[in-house]
Amino acid sequence: xxxxxxxxxxxxxxxxxxxxxxxxxxxxxxxxxxxxxxxxxxxxxxxxxxxxxxxxxxxxxxxxxxxxxxxxxxxxxxxxxxxxxxxxxxxxxxxxxxxxxxxxxxxxx
Amino acid sequence: xxxxxxxxxxxxxxxxxxxxxxxxxxxxxxxxxxxxxxxxxxxxxxxxxxxxxxxxxxxxxxxxxxxxxxxxxxxxxxxxxxxxxxxxxxxxxxxxxxxxxxxxxxxxxxxxx
Numbered sequence: 001x002x003x004x005x006x007x008x009x010x011x012x013x014x015x016x017x018x019x020x021x022x023x024x025x026x027x028x029x030x031x032x033x034x035x036x037x038x039x040x041x042x043x044x045x046x047x048x049x050x051x052x053x054x055x056x057x058x059x060x061x062x063x064x065x066x067x068x069x070x071x072x073x074x075x076x077x078x079x080x081x082x083x084x085x086x087x088x089x090x091x092x093x094x095x096x097x098x099x100x101x102x103x104x105x106x107x108x109x
Numbered sequence: 110x111x112x113x114x115x116x117x118x119x120x121x122x123x124x125x126x127x128x129x130x131x132x133x134x135x136x137x138x139x140x141x142x143x144x145x146x147x148x149x150x151x152x153x154x155x156x157x158x159x160x161x162x163x164x165x166x167x168x169x170x171x172x173x174x175x176x177x178x179x180x181x182x183x184x185x186x187x188x189x190x191x192x193x194x195x196x197x198x199x200x201x202x203x204x205x206x207x208x209x210x211x212x213x214x215x216x217x218x219x220x221x222x
Contacts, residue, residue, distance in 0.1 A: 004151075034210075043113070043199055043213030044152075089151060096167075097211060099151035 002027040006090045006100035013080055013107050021075040021103050023064075023090035031092040033057075033066050033073040038087040038102070047075075047088070080107045111135055113214035115200050121220045122190045130185040130217050132200030138212070139205045141183035142167075143175060145196040146216070152199065158183055190221045 007022040025033065032051045036044040048057030053068035062077045073090060085107045090100040113134045122128055132141065139160050144152040154167030158177040172194060174186045183202075187194060197218050201211040 041215070043215045044201075044211075045213070046210050049210070096154065101149050101151045 002031065002092060002094045002096075002098050004090050004092050004098055004100040006088075006103055008101070008103070010104040010106060013105070015081060015107055015109055016079045017107075019075075019077045019080045019084070019105065021088055021090075021105070023073045023075065023100060025071050025073065025090075025092050027071075027092055027094050029094060030068075031094040033064070034091040034093065034097075035062070035064055035073070035075050036089040036091060036099075038089065040086070044089060080105075082107050082109050113200055113202055113212050115198075115214040115217050117217060118215070119218045121222065122187075123222055124191060126190050127186070127188050128190065128219075129187075130198055130200075130219075132183045132185070132202075132214055133181055134183075134200075134202040134212070135181060136202065136204065136212065137180070138202035139180075140203050141177065142201045142211065143173070143183065143185045144199045144201065145169065145194075146199060147196050155185065155198075190219075192221045195219060195221045 003026045034049045035047040037047045038044045048059040050057040050066035056065045064073050064075045087102045087104050089102045116131045142157040143155040153169050156175040158164050161180040164175045176184045197216045199216050200214040203211045
């Protein structure tokens with residue numbers, strides 16, 4: 001069935017460091033791919049999405065490119081801030097929304 | 110416009126007790142979902158609804174029941190709570206057109222002792 005695998009955390013970084021969170025997927029057909037973010041004490045929010053191969057989703061300085069050849073959708077940010085501390089979920093949408101396990105990111109000042 | 114709200118925010122139950130979690134959305138969304146979030150397991154779908162008066166099972170429906178009597182509300186019931194149901198529960202919704210982007214509530218933290 002459809003599934004998402006994302007890198008395990010937790011990830012701890014210093015401010016202005018480069019962040020990468022790996023995400024790979026297994027799906028039949030051509031799913032849409034998403035990154036959701038969950039800030040402490042809140043529900044999930046859509047961070048960015050890509051609906052077809054080679055699309056790049058971007059928001060708040062984060063980017064991810066839909067790579068069909070490697071079945072990947074890695075999340076990157078060039079310079080993180082303390083306010084980026086959150087749990088990040090990769091997800092794919094085929095018949096339903098399937099989430100990865102989440103990666104906890106902590107950014108230190 | 111409050112979006113998706115959930116009540117209560119926290120609850121502690123004893124094994125065997127029952128309770129209902131309420132989800133409400135004011136965006137006129139057709140689709141509503143209940144998920145549970147457990148460490149290291151992401152979000153797992155419990156039940157969902159594609160419209161008023163309809164419900165369907167998700168990945169982990171056992172021990173839960175749901176009802177969607179009004180379009181804006183989606184209730185999740187635990188008839189006889191078990192410690193394995195200790196979790197954080199999230200409700201989400203989306204409209205028919207934007208079905209890829211789900212809007213989430215703030216969550217309910219439930220502990221069953």
